[in-house]
Amino acid sequence: MFSILLAVVAGVLLAATLLARSPLTWWWIRACEFPRLQLATLAALTALLALLASPPWSWVALGASLVTLVLQVARILPWTPFWPVQVRRAEPGQEARCLTLLVANVLTPNRNAEALTRLIHAHRPDLVLTLESDAWWQAQLDAALDEEWPHAVRVPLDNLYGMHLHARRPLVDPEVRWLIQDDIPSIHAGVTLPSGEVVRLHALHPRPPAPNESEESLWRDAELLLVGKAIHDDPVPTLVAGDLNDVAWSRTTRLFCRVSGMLDPRRGRGMVSTFHADIPLLRWPLDHVFTSEHFTLKAMRRLPHIGSDHFPMLVTLCYRPARADEHETPEADAEEHRDARETIAEGKQRDQTE
Structure with a gap:
């Protein structure tokens, strides 16, 4: 019985691994992309246990486990220190061209605003981006930040998709857009560096594929790819930040x-998993900061618990266009651009209530 049960477990792990490779957008298939580290760990464990099982089931368990382990490790390896970095390290002496961004999904019911504002005042970022912030959170943030972060874009909502952006220096042409769904906002603005130069920021929080949110990932995917296409069409120095409700190694994020040519500072450095803050065994990188080739990375870290189910993330990037050629910018082929256009068109056309 032990041998049969072990083979069944190994088969389930392999099935979840193969399902994640499917292009289908149903939530339960896309969910298989998230726990790759956990699936790899379980596959390694079942491979070891297979040595104690009886044939022929031991061979089934061992074979399925090893295939799962290889496929999962191959996918997550770029987000470990064993891979070359994608965003080059910043050199010292460029402080006037550096920008520190704090991203925090606060969790709307969480009322521990002091924990977040204490971190903000301790690290003094140039930009503070909060997700899931409603009118109550807006009042707390305004009271704590208005003096030192006087420039703000406020979108208080009680549907878990409110967002607020606070900045030390002026924001250029800030705009709130509803890209794919009319209840999911995004913020787009020029950000003024200490040097006076301006770079572009897109702040996003698309709806996740989940049974209580969205039966498919289509609308999340369409929003990300719509922004990616806009960046590709106008390749100015750009940052994309937010809770993307997608992991760094997913089909859509890659x-x-x-499509956009954006770089991931996590690649070659580590996962910096920000969700789930309360369940250490179920963590993956959901909150992101992506950069165009014009930036180098000075620092990136996960900040302490603030009472949310997400950890805040703190990233310092330096605007160094002279070093752009040092980066290997990802490029989509014609088929991938076509897939992106079709996903965007379908996301705009189809209503989620269908």
């Missing part, structure tokens, strides 16, 4: 990077 396509977004190829």
